Amino acid sequence: MEQTDRLLLRSSPSADTTPEMGILLGHALAEEYKKVVVGIDLMKSSPMMKNALISGLISSGADVIDIGTVSGPVAAYAAKMGDCCVYVTEFRQLDLVSGYLLINSDGGLFGKEQIRHLETKCTGKLDLPDYKALGTVKEYYNATDDYNKKLLSLLSDSTGGTVVLNCNCGMATDSAPQILNRIGTDIISINAQKDRDFVSNSLSTKEADIHHMKDLVASDAGSIGISINRIGTLMRVFNESSDPIDDEDVLKVIMLSIKPTKIVLPLNVSSSIIDLFNGKYKIDVKTSYPDPDPGEMEIIFSYPDAGSIHKAMTENGATLGYYKGGFVFSNICQLPDAIHAAMILAQFSGCNNLEGTVESFPEYxxxxxxxxxxxxxxxxxxxxxxxxxxxxxxxxxxxxxxxxxxxxxxxxxxxxxxxxxxxxxxxxxxxxxxxxxxxxxxxxxxxxxxxxx
Known part of the structure; x- marks a missing residue:
């Protein structure tokens, strides 16, 4: 299992994962993780890959908590029920076989050293227990409800604005529309049913990928648009004029809204984010989140990969992290969470103009x-x-x-x-x-x- 930078907030550890690898991974994990949470996405190959993984786990004596078909943030939030979590997913490209996303019990991705450690176990000799020591499988299908309740409890009392929401027939459909409705958002929802066969556009800003969302946002004056990928980790945001917003500008809006005390940023991030956090320029917005203590505010820089971002957030008690379009909120899990980010943006747009806010950012x-x-x-x-x-x-x-x-x-x-x-x-x-x-x-x-x- 090669750990490449593509694992980082983006995808599974290997582009050529096989069921046989799933069995080996199960054997290797079971040596150190005695209770493993397993969830899957909607890809057709995911159940097959899950079954292979579970076979390896229980044949090596580990117990499994099967949380079913869930979004990435839900899997990360549920990871605390075990010693770690494996999320069976693959979304880099249509028709690739699902792979394994490895998540620590605190909701953060495995780092490279953890992956290398597993590699040595996969290539070494494994001593399997006899049949009397086989592990068990417990089904737990309230993981999404647990996540939804937790996220709702974290949001401010602000009412959401009007949002055109595209869940791309993925797992965000079980969370985003329901929570937006609970906070009083006017929702125009599309692709809000789960569909294994749905082919979604990428989250790029190419016209071919965004023209449909642009038309929908433009047709409803004053609304913003949010398109979430099929596992709920990444998003594309559109302002009130239906123009797509750069990921780093979205991060700045989130910072203005929730006012984090500590934030972890990759070393290659724009100085505009740093200058905003440090107060070199000020943008007046309405938000119900309290101002942080200036003496406690801190930026922690990290090498630009997910494992490093997660480690820095954990070691420094950071509130918010960012990497390649992924927004990480430590108060729920440490996996990129587009569902959580969508709620913050919806509430922000209820009392602020998103387009005007972004236009007020100085040019770099x-x-x-x-x-x-x-x-x-x-x-x-x-x-x-x-x-x-x-x-x-x-x-x-x-x-x-x-x-x-x-x-x-x-x-x-x-x-x-x-x-x-x-x-x-x-x-x-x-x-x-x-x-x-x-x-x-x-x-x-x-x-x-x-x-x-």
């Missing part, structure tokens, strides 16, 4: 470049770290990548995943002229570091 300019180096990666890393002080950075964050804060902007550096001799750089500033000069500074840094000297 970016530029991207790739550079090649002729030395080894280790030599290049040493050279970069040696040369960085020469450009007088205000602050440098390093964790397998770099975020460099300068007086008038910042830049982010990360090795190219497809070319081991290249590094990609993204520079950002609110000043176009400063951005040009910053690129020149980066050019000089790379020229001085490319040969490892």
């Amino acid at each position: 300019y970016t530029d991207e470049k790739s550079y090649r180096f002729t030395c080894s990666r280790n030599d290049f890393i040493r050279s970069i770290n040696s040369n960085l002080p020469d450009i007088n950075p205000m602050k440098v964050y390093e964790d397998r990548c770099w975020r460099v804060e300068m007086d008038g902007g910042n830049f982010y550096m990360e090795f190219d995943k497809n070319d081991e001799d290249s590094i990609n750089v993204r520079a950002e500033s609110t000043d176009r002229l400063y951005l040009i000069s910053l690129i020149e500074v980066i050019d000089g840094l790379m020229a001085n570091s490319e040969n490892g000297q």
Whole structure:
């Protein structure tokens, strides 16, 4: 089971998962996790993959709590009933076989070290118990109701606005419409029935993927649009003019609404989010959430993958986390939760104009470049770290990548995943002229570091 970055908030550990792998995974998990929660999505292959996994688990002596067909956030919330949870899902592409999403008992994804540990067990010799020590399977089908009640208890008393809701015939249909209705939202709901055969559009902003939602939002004046993927983890939001909103702008709206005390952000995040949190610019909005204590407010930076985000949230008691369009709320689970985010946005739109709020965000300019180096990666890393002080950075964050804060902007550096001799750089500033000069500074840094000297 290869743990790749695609696992991170996005998908299952392997693109070529097989039922045989499910049995091996069950054997490996059962050595350390004696009670495992198992849930599945709506894919046709998911029941088959679940049965293979459960066979491996119970034949190795582990007990299973089968929570049935649920959304990703529900599975993560239910994980606390066992030692861990396995969510059988695959949504990167239609017709791929379901894989296994591994979730800790606190609702956060397994980290890479946990996956590597399981890999060693899968390839090693496994001693199976005799038939007298077989595990059991208990069915528990109230997991969605438990999640819905918990989420409802966390929301403020604000009334929701008008929302065009597209659940894409997925598992969010068991939560999002019901909770929106409970908070007084006017809902125009489409694709709100579960359907294994439904082919949903992606959540991209390509016209072919969004034109139907745009038409629906435009036809109902004053409404916003929310399209949720089939397992309830990711979303696309549309403003009152039916325009899609960038994920990082959605994060800023959520921050304005719930006012988090601590937030975990990936190192490659835009400075506009950091500046908003730190109060460098202010946006006046109506919200019923209390103001945090300024002395306790903190941004925690993390390497941009799900395991690192989850670990940082747990270690620092963060309220909110973000990674690649996924919004993580620690007060319910630590898996990306588009259902929870949809509730917050619905309440926000009930007393604020979403389009006007986003338009009030200051503009940040970016530029991207790739550079090649002729030395080894280790030599290049040493050279970069040696040369960085020469450009007088205000602050440098390093964790397998770099975020460099300068007086008038910042830049982010990360090795190219497809070319081991290249590094990609993204520079950002609110000043176009400063951005040009910053690129020149980066050019000089790379020229001085490319040969490892």
